[in-house]
Amino acid sequence: MAEQSAPSELxxxxxxxxxxxxxxxxxxxxxxATFICHIGYVVDDQPLVVPTAYIREGDTVYIHxxxxxxxxxxxxxxxxxxFTVSIVDALVLARSGFEHSINSRSVMAVGTxxxxxxxxxxxxxxxxxxxxxxxxxxxxxxxxxxxxxxxxKVIGLKLDNASAKIHTDAVTDEPEDLDIPVWAGVVxxxxxxQAPIRDKDLSPEIEEPSYLSLCPIHRNRT
Amino acid sequence: MAEQSAPSELxxxxxxxxxxxxxxxxxxxxxxATFICHIGYVVDDQPLVVPTAYIREGDTVYIHxxxxxxxxxxxxxxxxxxFTVSIVDALVLARSGFEHSINSRSVMAVGTxxxxxxxxxxxxxxxxxxxxxxxxxxxxxxxxxxxxxxxxKVIGLKLDNASAKIHTDAVTDEPEDLDIPVWAGVVxxxxxxQAPIRDKDLSPEIEEPSYLSLCPIHRNRT
Numbered sequence: 001m002a003e004q005s006a007p008s009e010l011x012x013x014x015x016x017x018x019x020x021x022x023x024x025x026x027x028x029x030x031x032x033a034t035f036i037c038h039i040g041y042v043v044d045d046q047p048l049v050v051p052t053a054y055i056r057e058g059d060t061v062y063i064h065x066x067x068x069x070x071x072x073x074x075x076x077x078x079x080x081x082x083f084t085v086s087i088v089d090a091l092v093l094a095r096s097g098f099e100h101s102i103n104s105r106s107v108m109a110v111g112t113x114x115x116x117x118x119x120x121x122x123x124x125x126x127x128x129x130x131x132x133x134x135x136x137x138x139x140x141x142x143x144x145x146x147x148x149x150x151x152x153k154v155i156g157l158k159l160d161n162a163s164a165k166i167h168t169d170a171v172t173d174e175p176e177d178l179d180i181p182v183w184a185g186v187v188x189x190x191x192x193x194q195a196p197i198r199d200k201d202l203s204p205e206i207e208e209p210s211y212l213s214l215c216p217i218h219r220n221r222t
Numbered sequence: 223m224a225e226q227s228a229p230s231e232l233x234x235x236x237x238x239x240x241x242x243x244x245x246x247x248x249x250x251x252x253x254x255a256t257f258i259c260h261i262g263y264v265v266d267d268q269p270l271v272v273p274t275a276y277i278r279e280g281d282t283v284y285i286h287x288x289x290x291x292x293x294x295x296x297x298x299x300x301x302x303x304x305f306t307v308s309i310v311d312a313l314v315l316a317r318s319g320f321e322h323s324i325n326s327r328s329v330m331a332v333g334t335x336x337x338x339x340x341x342x343x344x345x346x347x348x349x350x351x352x353x354x355x356x357x358x359x360x361x362x363x364x365x366x367x368x369x370x371x372x373x374x375k376v377i378g379l380k381l382d383n384a385s386a387k388i389h390t391d392a393v394t395d396e397p398e399d400l401d402i403p404v405w406a407g408v409v410x411x412x413x414x415x416q417a418p419i420r421d422k423d424l425s426p427e428i429e430e431p432s433y434l435s436l437c438p439i440h441r442n443r444t
Contacts, residue, residue, distance in 0.1 A: 010265070010268065010270075036308065036310060036324075038260040038271050038306060038308070039271070040262040040269035040270060040271035040304065041269055042264060042267075042269050043232070045264075045302060046232065046302050046304070046332055047269050047302055047303065047304045047332075048232075048330070049261070049271055049304040049305070049306035050306065051260075051306065051308035051326070051328055053324060080267060080268050080269055081269065082262070082268070082269045082270050082271040084260060084273065086258065086260070088258060091355050091356070091415075093356060093359065094363070095364060096363055096364040096370075097349060097351070097352045097360065097363050097364065097365055097366055098348075098364075098366055098367075098370040098374075100351070100363075102275060104273070106273055108270070108271065108272070110268055110269075110270065126319055126320075127319060129319070129322070130322055133313050133322075134313070137404075138319065140404045141316070141317055141318055141322075141402070142317060142318040142319065142320075142399055142402055143318075143319055144318075144319055144320055145320070148320040152320075170421070171421040171423075173423075178423055180363070180364055181425070181428060182359075182362045182363055182428070183420075183424065183428050183430055183431050183434070184420075184423075184424055185418050185420040185421045185424065186419045186421075188417075188419065189413055189414065189415050189416070190416070191310070191411055191412070191413050191414075192413075192414050193313075193409050193410065193411050194409070194410040195410075196407050196408070196409045197407050197409075197410065198405075198406075199392070199407045199408075201393075201395075201400055202405065202407065203403070206404070207405070208405055209404075209405050212405070
């Protein structure tokens with residue numbers, strides 16, 4: 001397979017380059033498999049990293065939060081940002097400590113964000129944040145009021161400069177380690193949901209919607 | 223309860239300050255509940271965020287990786303860094319989109335890292351990386367050789383400037399929204415492990431060690 005072309009030198013995986021993927025289908029498939037990202041930005045030369053929910057629409061990812069948020073105000077003002085998503089898929093337990101690893105999927109993107117100011121687009125994106133974790137719920141709940149829209153900032157980042165990194169390894173031990181009498185193998189891991197807990201004020205006749213059984217959105221356990 | 227004192231203005235939660243915790247017991251309890259952090263650092267004014275495994279020893283967290291890693295070399299050279307850990311505990315599904323939230327625990331720390339150069343300390347820390355995900359396994363596997371030690375950098379960060387943020391909310395809707403006929407409640411989530419998959423070269427008489435049933439190290443499902 002020909003080596004894929006990275007969108008920039010910064011995004012090109014320097015080591016383990018076979019794990020690097022730069023095609024948008026692979027990047028989207030990782031982004032659509034979970035809902036928490038980690039945002040990096042800089043305040044007075046100090047990098048900060050903040051976890052937050054995100055959605056993807058086409059070639060752009062969006063985050064949201066309080067209009068008073070230091071991070072969202074900085075990003076709206078054009079601060080350079082990093083956007084990283086990671087999913088742990090398995091522990092790889094080898095016969096040597098050195099060969100232990102974690103199978104995972106991740107996406108890293110960098111660039112400059114923009115604030116979504118178009119009211120209709122912003123409204124639809126806020127509904128989509130609900131739909132991402134509970135598909136179909138967005139239309140069932142009360143949508144954002146004018147005041148709530150004002151209290152919320154939505155920041156977009158185009159995925160012009162992004163890469164994915166995918167580890168799906170079996171145990172690889174040195175030949176001389178194969179006889180060490182220790183269990184070796186892969187322990188798959190994933191995020192999962194427990195039984196939903198009804199709100200105490202919920203009327204007894206309201207049943208659980210079917211999308212609750214779709215939670216969580218990423219099931220690694222197939 | 224008196225407001226806790228933050229280690230710095232940067233770490234003080236500006237909004238939702240009741241969620242902020244600055245005592246080390248709380249910070250340690252979050253850090254000991256999972257094993258992946260996200261590291262922020264800056265290359266040519268561009269913040270980058272990279273997921274990686276970590277361990278905690280006392281008041282210091284450690285990450286490790288290839289000695290050739292751009293990130294680890296930058297951190298060893300004194301680059302400012304951010305260290306963030308986040309755990310998703312539940313989706314909070316309210317009757318309005320606005321009141322949807324995610325219950326979570328997170329720790330953010332900032333500072334300047336240091337490279338661990340003492341060979342014995344470095345060796346013990348590398349063993350601890352194995353023990354963190356599979357308690358007791360560190361002594362069963364082959365420890366790092368001299369060459370593997372050279373190929374690996376370990377970076378520490380003292381938790382002098384850290385804070386924890388803990389969301390454990392029930393649904394809070396506006397009184398006028400309580401009659402909206404939509405399911406509302408909390409969907410607990412957590413990371414969990416599937417059945418281990420034996421390495422193809424594993425001798426049949428080697429049984430699964432008991433620590434495999436301790437994986438994953440964070441079970442939110444009690």
